[in-house]
Amino acid sequence: AQSVTQLDSQVPVFEEAPVELRCNYSSSVSVYLFWYVQYPNQGLQLLLKYLSGSTLVKGINGFEAEFNKSQTSFHLRKPSVHISDTAEYFCAVSDLNSGYALNFGKGTSLLVTP
Amino acid sequence: GAGVSQSPSNKVTEKGKDVELRCDPISGHTALYWYRQSLGQGLEFLIYFQGNSAPDKSGLPSDRFSAERTGGSVSTLTIQRTQQEDSAVYLCASSSRRVNTEAFFGQGTRLTVV
Numbered sequence: 001a002q003s004v005t006q007l008d009s010q011v012p013v014f015e016e017a018p019v020e021l022r023c024n025y026s027s028s029v030s031v032y033l034f035w036y037v038q039y040p041n042q043g044l045q046l047l048l049k050y051l052s053g054s055t056l057v058k059g060i061n062g063f064e065a066e067f068n069k070s071q072t073s074f075h076l077r078k079p080s081v082h083i084s085d086t087a088e089y090f091c092a093v094s095d096l097n098s099g100y101a102l103n104f105g106k107g108t109s110l111l112v113t114p
Numbered sequence: 115g116a117g118v119s120q121s122p123s124n125k126v127t128e129k130g131k132d133v134e135l136r137c138d139p140i141s142g143h144t145a146l147y148w149y150r151q152s153l154g155q156g157l158e159f160l161i162y163f164q165g166n167s168a169p170d171k172s173g174l175p176s177d178r179f180s181a182e183r184t185g186g187s188v189s190t191l192t193i194q195r196t197q198q199e200d201s202a203v204y205l206c207a208s209s210s211r212r213v214n215t216e217a218f219f220g221q222g223t224r225l226t227v228v
Binding site: 106 | 219
């Protein structure tokens with residue numbers, strides 16, 4: 001069975017600093033990987049996704065993530081964060097064995113302060 | 115409608131009562147998901163409908179929980195004999211095809227059991 005681990009439940013960072021939110025997954029087959037963001041009091045929206053091809057994917061708001069098959073990771077990065085990036089970030093995976101149902105990690109709360 | 119619609123947006127119920135939560139997916143979307151979001155627990159998968167296939171019910175926490183999807187469109191999540199631990203935000207999402215490229219989420223139903 002697949003699983004998703006987000007290693008950090010909370011990540012505090014200063015404005016304009018770089019940030020990396022970690023995500024590891026386990027699956028015995030090819031996977032599709034996603035990062036979703038939930039701003040305070042809002043619904044979830046897709047940040048970026050990896051389906052195939054280039055392992056470096058770029059998403060909205062300056063975020064990017066790199067698929068590393070050997071390390072089974074899909075870490076999310078941003079070189080310079082803004083106060084408005086404060087939100088909950090969820091990593092998700094789907095694969096054939098799960099019928100392509102989305103399986104989410106527990107989320108990482110990113111808090112950006114001045 | 116333009117997006118996934120959930121109703122009601124808020125529901126307060128007494129312990130022991132039954133509740134029904136409704137989800138209207140994006141028109142034409144074949145996949146529909148229900149998740150539960152509790153504070154500090156991330157997104158808990160409940161059930162997944164994909165086209166005419168048998169739903170994946172592996173995430174339903176107890177036999178008090180059930181869901182239906184009529185006509186491949188609207189879905190209803192029913193919780194019988196509600197308990198206080200059922201209090202959470204229930205999220206519905208839909209996507210357009212088997213190999214999921216993006217799931218679109220509704221705003222959720224906040225359920226409070228008193």
